[in-house]
Amino acid sequence: MIDRGVAAILIGAGALVACGGQERDQGAAAPSARPDPGRAPGGPVLRWRMTGGFAGLGGPGSLPEFSLYGDGRAIASARTGSAAPLPVLREYRLTAQALRRLLDEARAAGLDRPRTIGSGRVADAMILEISMGAARTRIEQPEGQPGLPAVRFWKRLDPQGWPRADQAAPPRHHRSARVAVLAGESPAAPGQDVSDWPLNRPLGRGEQAAGGLCSVVAGEDRDTAVKHVATAGTDHRWRSGGRVYSVRLRPMLPEERTCRDVART
Known part of the structure; x- marks a missing residue:
C-alpha cells in the first residue's frame, strides 16, 4: 500500500x-x-x-x-x-x-x-x-x-x-494601530513641493530596514503622519534634520511591533 x-x-x-x-x-x-x-x-x-x-x-x-x-x-x-x-x-x-x-x-x-x-x-x-x-x-x-x-x-x-x-x-x-514610516533621502526636483516633517523625531534617525530609514509611530504620532502624508500625496518631499526625504507609510499587521518585524513579514 x-x-x-x-x-x-x-x-x-x-x-x-x-x-x-x-x-x-x-x-x-x-x-x-x-x-x-x-x-x-x-x-x-x-x-x-x-x-x-x-x-x-x-x-x-x-x-x-x-x-x-x-x-x-x-x-x-x-x-x-x-x-x-x-x-x-x-x-x-x-x-x-x-x-x-x-x-x-x-x-x-x-x-x-x-x-x-x-x-x-x-x-x-x-x-x-x-x-x-x-x-x-x-x-x-x-x-x-x-x-x-x-x-x-x-x-x-x-x-x-x-x-x-x-x-x-x-x-x-482595518485600522492599523502602528504604522512604519519608511524614508529615503531624495532631493526635490525643480518645482517639487517640500514641507517640514510634522513629527519631532527626525526622519534620519530611523533604523535601516525594509528598504528605507524606518520608524514606528503609534497614537497621535501615527495619526499626524497619516494625515500629513495622505494630504500631500506620494510625490511630496519632506524636510527633516536639514535633509530632504521621500516618505511612504506601511500599515503594520497585528503581530508586528518593530521595523525588523516589517522587514521579515
Whole structure:
C-alpha cells in the first residue's frame, strides 16, 4: 500500500509534469506549519503575496496581499485601483468551522511543507508565495499552472468570494494601530513641493530596514503622519534634520511591533 504522503507527492509531481514545471521539496512539514487555531489564537496561520514581475512586486517592506490569523481574522489589501499614501486594508472574520475547513484544505493542497514549484529560469517571473506557519511554498507563474492543487487553493484566499455563512461578522475597514514610516533621502526636483516633517523625531534617525530609514509611530504620532502624508500625496518631499526625504507609510499587521518585524513579514 502506498503511504498517503508519498501518494500526495506523486500526484503533485504528475500535475507538474503536465504543466511543464519542476518541484523542489525543501523538507518535511515543521510542527509550526500545521497551525491549530486553539493553540495559537492570535498568530498568523496562512499568508500569501505576489512578488517579481516586470513591475518588481513585493519589494522590501511590502504588505502581504492576505493574512489569516488563528482567531479567524483575515486582513487583505483592498483593491483601490490607484496608489495611496497609506495602503487600504479590509478585515474579515471566519467562523471557527470555516477556519478549520480552510486549514484542512491548505494541508490537502500540500502547503504544510516548504517547496518551490518552477524552473527558476524565467526572467521577471511572477512568484506566488504562500506561507502556512513556518512552511513557505513558492510557485513560479501561478496563473499558467491552474491545475496545481496549491494554485486552486490560492483562489480560495479571496475574502470577497467567501460565502456569507462562513463569516462571523461583516467585512470592515482595518485600522492599523502602528504604522512604519519608511524614508529615503531624495532631493526635490525643480518645482517639487517640500514641507517640514510634522513629527519631532527626525526622519534620519530611523533604523535601516525594509528598504528605507524606518520608524514606528503609534497614537497621535501615527495619526499626524497619516494625515500629513495622505494630504500631500506620494510625490511630496519632506524636510527633516536639514535633509530632504521621500516618505511612504506601511500599515503594520497585528503581530508586528518593530521595523525588523516589517522587514521579515
